[in-house]
Amino acid sequence: MTYEETLDYLYAQLPAFQRVGAAAYRADLLNIEQLCAALGNPQQGFRSIHIGGTNGKGSTAHMLAAILQAAGYRVGLYTSPHLKDFRERIRLNGQVIGAAAVVDFVAKTQPLVETLKPSFFELTVAMAFEYFAQQAVDVAVIEVGMGGRLDATNVITPDLSLITNISLDHQQFLGDTLPKIAAEKAGIIKKNIPVVLSQTQAETLPVFEAKAQEAQAPLWRADAAYRVEATSAFDSQGRRCFRVWKNELPYYSELWLGLGGNYQTYNLAGVLQALDCLRSVGYQLSEEALQQGLAEVINLTGLKGRWQILSQKPLTICDTAHNEAGLKEVLNALAQIPRQELHIVLGVVADKDLSQVLPLFPKSARYYFCAPAETMRALPAEQLQAQALNYQLKGDCFAGVNEALKAAQLQAHPEDLVFVGGSTFTVAGLNGL
Incomplete structure (x- = not known):
């Protein structure tokens, strides 16, 4: 073979x-x-x-x-x-x-x-x-x-x-x-x-x-x-x-x-x-x-995906944190970075208890929902969007993480901050990582 x-x-x-x-x-x-x-x-x-x-x-x-x-x-x-x-x-x-x-x-x-x-x-x-x-x-x-x-x-x-x-x-x-x-x-x-x-x-x-x-x-x-x-x-x-x-x-x-x-x-x-x-x-x-x-x-x-800086202007960061404790730490760190608006590209797996993690995310951010690639466990972006709305998290759906990231970076001002995460598989789907 x-x-x-x-x-x-x-x-x-x-x-x-x-x-x-x-x-x-x-x-x-x-x-x-x-x-x-x-x-x-x-x-x-x-x-x-x-x-x-x-x-x-x-x-x-x-x-x-x-x-x-x-x-x-x-x-x-x-x-x-x-x-x-x-x-x-x-x-x-x-x-x-x-x-x-x-x-x-x-x-x-x-x-x-x-x-x-x-x-x-x-x-x-x-x-x-x-x-x-x-x-x-x-x-x-x-x-x-x-x-x-x-x-x-x-x-x-x-x-x-x-x-x-x-x-x-x-x-x-x-x-x-x-x-x-x-x-x-x-x-x-x-x-x-x-x-x-x-x-x-x-x-x-x-x-x-x-x-x-x-x-x-x-x-x-x-x-x-x-x-x-x-x-x-x-x-x-x-x-x-x-x-x-x-x-x-x-x-x-x-x-x-x-x-x-x-x-x-x-x-x-x-x-x-x-x-x-x-x-x-x-x-x-x-x-x-x-x-x-x-x-x-x-x-x-060769470590990748842990608080990895993808680009500058706008500063774009990805992280594979995917449970309540990990996401809480990442979101706390994001909150300390000087920026104007926060854009979050978010994808999760279907067996994640979203009632534990979605309340952690800031309501003031702009969201770009996608489904993680390469896994049968992916939660469709539309379902994630619907559940996120219950926590006043608003945004659009995209076919994949790269499409979502492209949209976020186009929308973002150079002094904004873009974050990609929610699942290891969301980060893994990024081109050029």
Whole structure:
């Protein structure tokens, strides 16, 4: 098969949550355990760092990978979902897995796939593990897909587990309260393996403390040691300046990060605490590597879609935040940017609880509704427009995100602000990203 035929086979044969939703969800680890066993358990062939939580997993994973790369390590990075190309999920020192490697893996495992019938995510995780083992990575940074306890990535034994935060998302699978969701996310805590919490939350902290105590895992609360503040300073490349205190003493007066959203204050605290833990188990991570990795995170790892500046005049920003907590942070950051009018290109998936997210959006903005591309879960633009009107959000419908963005930029004054978001798939549909 060619690469294109291989992808068609993957999507046709294997249910993918990003496309079909609940039908793709597997509530056990049996398939991934059998897949890995058939491949010789490649996940045991490299060191790893496991990143879970609700929001900020991807940004945190990319930051840690970038710092490790800057320190000279050979770094694997597994994240999901992809924006443009399936191969974005599996990277080696920022470079996506080769098309030939994807074709070879699928051809080799096809008989096993047709027997076990794994999900798209399970097979992709197994592919990443084998690739990282074959490429002899020094360490792999592995992002959880959904939950943690039953996530296909949860067959690794990492050097460190990190949980970013807990908010309501995927309630139909993970539970309808923060403590229930936390219990699923806490499933990545392993016996005697240190765990970092990026953000202390009163409702969920007891869940993590109990799990860590049960597993005899040292637990570190990043925000107990680090306090991070986003300044208003941006450089010409869109990098933002942050200030950091450690144990209430000034630590960094200037720390430049290639990701500019306000919400990175939480993620950055978690990363700094994670670095302390990694150094304590033998990782050589210099001050220079820390600063270079954070400043050059986008170039080093190929990260896209997280507070990404698309153009100037009018300033146009996209972000993949898609649940209540993530969107709240993004909209708060947008509110701080000096501008005249705000234009919002908005697309969402059909299984999103819009009663939780639409009230967050400003009534004063002008809206351009569209349906996310490349997913069967897309909510038609007309349905989104009708529901948005219930919250006094007004605008027109467009055939796709690029048509909506073109209209927004034509309508916008040079001093206006344009935002594109609502779903990972809305951002993924942008041309030239």
